[in-house]
């Protein structure tokens with residue numbers, strides 16, 4: 001899907017492609033607005049239980065509806081990246097977590113809504129009760145040698161490296 005704006009979101013004039021070398025951008029000749037096609041930042045938490053199983057959630061919505069992912073979501077305007085990770089995990093699994101460190105930072109290129117930059121922290125459960133919610137229809141722990149179908153290329157890479 002072509003996600004380039006046709007019209008300026010600020011002044012309404014038609015946009016034209018600006019010659020920006022390897023990364024052409026849509027630019028407004030009237031007010032100077034430029035559409036930067038940056039990846040959207042997202043964050044989540046990798047949680048493993050005492051048996052090494054990983055906590056995954058099953059997606060309620062497209063893209064990858066029905067596929068499983070590490071609990072994660074987009075960073076809201078003004079929100080700290082780690083706060084996003086903790087919030088998303090609690091919304092989707094009912095569990096509270098404490099963060100132990102960074103696990104992975106990966107680019108995601110197969111999301112039709114646009115590219116994503118995903119930061120996955122490592123964390124452990126500190127409270128709550130496992131219950132899927134929000135964008136998740138199911139939540140549970142899976143052994144890494146028997147994972148369900150995983151959504152998004154970046155999530156598959158992250159989970160594929162686990163041992």
Ligand SMILES: [Zn+2]
Pocket residue numbers: 008009010011012013028029030031032033
């Ligand atoms: Zn404009």
